[in-house]
Amino acid sequence: MIQAVIFDIDNTLYDYDAAHAVAFQALTEYAQHTLGVDPETFEALHQRANQLLQARTGGDCAAIHNRLLRYQILLEELGQPILHAPVMERLYWNTLIDAAVPSPGALVCLEQLRQAGLRLGVGTDMTADWQYAKLERLNLLPLLDFVVTSEEVTQEKPGARFFQLCREKAGCPASACVFVGDNRSKDVEGAKRAGMRPVWYRPHSGPDAPLLVDGVLEVRRLDSLSDYLLSLLGANHEKEDVS
Ligand SMILES: [Mg+2]
Numbered sequence: 073m074i075q076a077v078i079f080d081i082d083n084t085l086y087d088y089d090a091a092h093a094v095a096f097q098a099l100t101e102y103a104q105h106t107l108g109v110d111p112e113t114f115e116a117l118h119q120r121a122n123q124l125l126q127a128r129t130g131g132d133c134a135a136i137h138n139r140l141l142r143y144q145i146l147l148e149e150l151g152q153p154i155l156h157a158p159v160m161e162r163l164y165w166n167t168l169i170d171a172a173v174p175s176p177g178a179l180v181c182l183e184q185l186r187q188a189g190l191r192l193g194v195g196t197d198m199t200a201d202w203q204y205a206k207l208e209r210l211n212l213l214p215l216l217d218f219v220v221t222s223e224e225v226t227q228e229k230p231g232a233r234f235f236q237l238c239r240e241k242a243g244c245p246a247s248a249c250v251f252v253g254d255n256r257s258k259d260v261e262g263a264k265r266a267g268m269r270p271v272w273y274r275p276h277s278g279p280d281a282p283l284l285v286d287g288v289l290e291v292r293r294l295d296s297l298s299d300y301l302l303s304l305l306g307a308n309h310e311k312e313d314v315s
Contacts, residue, residue, distance in 0.1 A: 137199060175294055195220045
């Protein structure tokens with residue numbers, strides 16, 4: 073019996089790729105006008121800063137997503153004042169958050185599942201501060217019971233400790249937890265190894281109707297997921313009524 077549903081945030085509850093494109097463009101223009109760096113050089117510097125941040129932090133922690141550190145390193149490499157780092161960080165995230173809209177059916181999905189009495193949470197790789205800002209912007213925070221970030225766990229998905237904390241906060245056995253995400257290795261395989269029920273969110277190439285393939289439920293829309301889960305719960309209730 074399903075008791076909790078846990079969602080990835082980026083590219084699951086909203087389209088990160090689309091919002092990132094807008095934010096990165098704003099950053100590229102800032103670099104050009106304020107730092108005098110052309111877009112191609114900025115892209116290369118950005119990649120180099122990412123690599124250095126990964127190497128310095130060890131890679132398996134939320135700090136690899138920390139854009140303040142990333143822009144600080146970029147500016148250090150460029151030999152420009154670090155006073156630009158917090159400005160760039162705020163420019164990136166505020167632009168991205170302004171551009172973010174919930175995935176089709178996300179709001180309905182969470183509302184329906186909540187009404188059905190399920191516990192709802194998010195399980196996300198990232199620092200907590202900006203993930204909360206995204207959830208507030210998307211109007212999803214009031215519908216959630218708990219949040220797990222890789223910052224709190226000090227481990228990224230698909231790590232076992234990450235999914236263990238998700239299960240603890242869900243307050244039920246792993247087999248009663250559904251985990252929904254777009255990333256096959258991080259979300260789907262991670263949840264599977266933890267004994268949860270994985271759902272692969274595939275908005276661009278998934279099947280029209282929810283489809284169960286080798287124990288993994290594939291969905292194209294989040295409201296079709298809630299319909300499917302509610303029908304499972306309904307079927308279970310009917311079984312209980314009969315017995
Ligand atoms: Mg994702």
